[in-house]
Amino acid sequence: MENAADRAVLAIDFGGTQIRAALVSPDRAVHARRAVPTDDEEGVDAVLARIVAVAGESRDEAASSGLPDPIGVSISSPGPLDPWRGVVLMAPNLSGWRNVDVAGPVRDALGLPAFLERDTNVAVVGEWRYGAARGTRNAIYITVSTGIGGGVIVDGRPLVGADGTAGEVGHMVVDLDGPACGCGGIGHVEAIASGTAMARDGRALMTGDPTGVLAGLAAGRDVDAELVARAADAGDAGCMAILERAWVAIGALCASLLNVFDPEVIVIGGSIAEHRPRLFEVARTEARRRVLPVLFDRIRLEPAALGGDVSLIGGLPIVNDRIGDPAHAAGSRQPQGAPS
Amino acid sequence: MENAADRAVLAIDFGGTQIRAALVSPDRAVHARRAVPTDDEEGVDAVLARIVAVAGESRDEAASSGLPDPIGVSISSPGPLDPWRGVVLMAPNLSGWRNVDVAGPVRDALGLPAFLERDTNVAVVGEWRYGAARGTRNAIYITVSTGIGGGVIVDGRPLVGADGTAGEVGHMVVDLDGPACGCGGIGHVEAIASGTAMARDGRALMTGDPTGVLAGLAAGRDVDAELVARAADAGDAGCMAILERAWVAIGALCASLLNVFDPEVIVIGGSIAEHRPRLFEVARTEARRRVLPVLFDRIRLEPAALGGDVSLIGGLPIVNDRIGDPAHAAGSRQPQGAPS
Numbered sequence: 001m002e003n004a005a006d007r008a009v010l011a012i013d014f015g016g017t018q019i020r021a022a023l024v025s026p027d028r029a030v031h032a033r034r035a036v037p038t039d040d041e042e043g044v045d046a047v048l049a050r051i052v053a054v055a056g057e058s059r060d061e062a063a064s065s066g067l068p069d070p071i072g073v074s075i076s077s078p079g080p081l082d083p084w085r086g087v088v089l090m091a092p093n094l095s096g097w098r099n100v101d102v103a104g105p106v107r108d109a110l111g112l113p114a115f116l117e118r119d120t121n122v123a124v125v126g127e128w129r130y131g132a133a134r135g136t137r138n139a140i141y142i143t144v145s146t147g148i149g150g151g152v153i154v155d156g157r158p159l160v161g162a163d164g165t166a167g168e169v170g171h172m173v174v175d176l177d178g179p180a181c182g183c184g185g186i187g188h189v190e191a192i193a194s195g196t197a198m199a200r201d202g203r204a205l206m207t208g209d210p211t212g213v214l215a216g217l218a219a220g221r222d223v224d225a226e227l228v229a230r231a232a233d234a235g236d237a238g239c240m241a242i243l244e245r246a247w248v249a250i251g252a253l254c255a256s257l258l259n260v261f262d263p264e265v266i267v268i269g270g271s272i273a274e275h276r277p278r279l280f281e282v283a284r285t286e287a288r289r290r291v292l293p294v295l296f297d298r299i300r301l302e303p304a305a306l307g308g309d310v311s312l313i314g315g316l317p318i319v320n321d322r323i324g325d326p327a328h329a330a331g332s333r334q335p336q337g338a339p340s
Numbered sequence: 341m342e343n344a345a346d347r348a349v350l351a352i353d354f355g356g357t358q359i360r361a362a363l364v365s366p367d368r369a370v371h372a373r374r375a376v377p378t379d380d381e382e383g384v385d386a387v388l389a390r391i392v393a394v395a396g397e398s399r400d401e402a403a404s405s406g407l408p409d410p411i412g413v414s415i416s417s418p419g420p421l422d423p424w425r426g427v428v429l430m431a432p433n434l435s436g437w438r439n440v441d442v443a444g445p446v447r448d449a450l451g452l453p454a455f456l457e458r459d460t461n462v463a464v465v466g467e468w469r470y471g472a473a474r475g476t477r478n479a480i481y482i483t484v485s486t487g488i489g490g491g492v493i494v495d496g497r498p499l500v501g502a503d504g505t506a507g508e509v510g511h512m513v514v515d516l517d518g519p520a521c522g523c524g525g526i527g528h529v530e531a532i533a534s535g536t537a538m539a540r541d542g543r544a545l546m547t548g549d550p551t552g553v554l555a556g557l558a559a560g561r562d563v564d565a566e567l568v569a570r571a572a573d574a575g576d577a578g579c580m581a582i583l584e585r586a587w588v589a590i591g592a593l594c595a596s597l598l599n600v601f602d603p604e605v606i607v608i609g610g611s612i613a614e615h616r617p618r619l620f621e622v623a624r625t626e627a628r629r630r631v632l633p634v635l636f637d638r639i640r641l642e643p644a645a646l647g648g649d650v651s652l653i654g655g656l657p658i659v660n661d662r663i664g665d666p667a668h669a670a671g672s673r674q675p676q677g678a679p680s
Contacts, residue, residue, distance in 0.1 A: 162604045185631065259512055
């Protein structure tokens, strides 16, 4: 059998705000990019049609440019989802998305095997194969943006769990009496350190201080995490405290993950982590305060290396490994998106 | 090769208070039991000599009773430790135990391959093969007693981590601003829900209420977790609050573990869990309050099935698997305790 890792893939990045598609060649270059807004208020079928359309356009452009044919399609999607059946179980940020088969329509429309994976699993595989966790056998990826997600590599294999939902590091409890999370839980790190949480705390702060720095910057607009961060940069003590608390929570999360997984490295990416180097500074300090002494000297918290394209580039090993996997070939745990 | 799982093993359970040894036959029966106090104040060498002595006595008694010869020795020990080299890296409850080779002296004295494993890993393997987690591929074991420890089975294999120290669930952060842990960390579940933590909180309570129920029960003796639990049973509100807080923390820990590992079952054992059914009641409620909705309907928290002999019985698969493991046979990751 030819080395599966030599083949190009069509990569779809399906998110709450936009759908992207591209052809990823074996050298990890990203070609024939396409993007459309998700516009999920138009309903599930309209979104599925847009996913198929942008993927088809990207493939056609790649073909007309003489790029290699893709051997399959990776679909990066918010979870929880069932990677074997190719079904999104629930997408908290998309209305009406419950038990939606995504891999099936893509496979049928494009005539290629299609593999659905949680966005954070695509990212951890990408960073592990090609990025900041390269060369390790035990690695964790955390994304800090609107929400907090993650993925885990255990002894050279992605952690999947019993239902395919493992790796939800954003929903680990770090504060017993902490705030409510968007998922309905209590005290999760996402409820303290996500962009959504920072915006919530910023709004509460502004209500109590309607003439403060944050209110001045907002100038009547709704408060988001970026505005809270800008107010903190301008010296607003309340906003600085919101950010510091978030970084402490991420450091505590890292300590929990270090103590339970004993990984070689934790990679932190996402739009907030990318723009906030102090996150790493505080998280390292907090991880040291909370990690077992035996692990103290080898804590590695690293910024992600692949940036926003990680959810496309990570599709390369996802598709090649799953097509090359004997379990897949034999039909065991075979994703629904695979042609029969 | 003969089926390795058919062979008896000599099992040593090395703990902070006592050292036990027994022959475990393939039907999981425990024979020729021996036990001596650990008495670690006499120094590392004296303890090592006692480990070798009780193991030898157990083997001799088993042999004279016509029991099958053991194919190897399992040594269950507090961690952190290096299971490949057979070395205890640090034993927080034993003075002077840093980088102590335990498997080597046992192997040399008994002339059998000897395998050191963390006590909680022995327990999780035992409960997974023969006990409350039988038939699963993803399981977690938590022990709640003087400390809080644990072990994890991921996709049919024990979670080991980069250094062999994975699974330290007792040192996951559940309360950002919580109390200091014995390990030096902050906000760990062990600092809230272990016997040591309950005793600490009981002593503080008694200081503030020197004529209360707890003080009456203590009658001048030092307060331990059992006394706090008895005062709670007698209706002391402060002691009831200490226990409830502990059970809430364990429920939060379970939620974190469910969200990140997506296991089929969490098994909870240890002396405190064995005697406190309300732990399970509160932990289930708290886990439901804090788990992702997609996992809500299949939370399984089960009491351990094998009791105190789990650290002996768990040695059966530990030794048989490691002797049958090609990686071990080939010398890769070969524990120091294996004869060369």
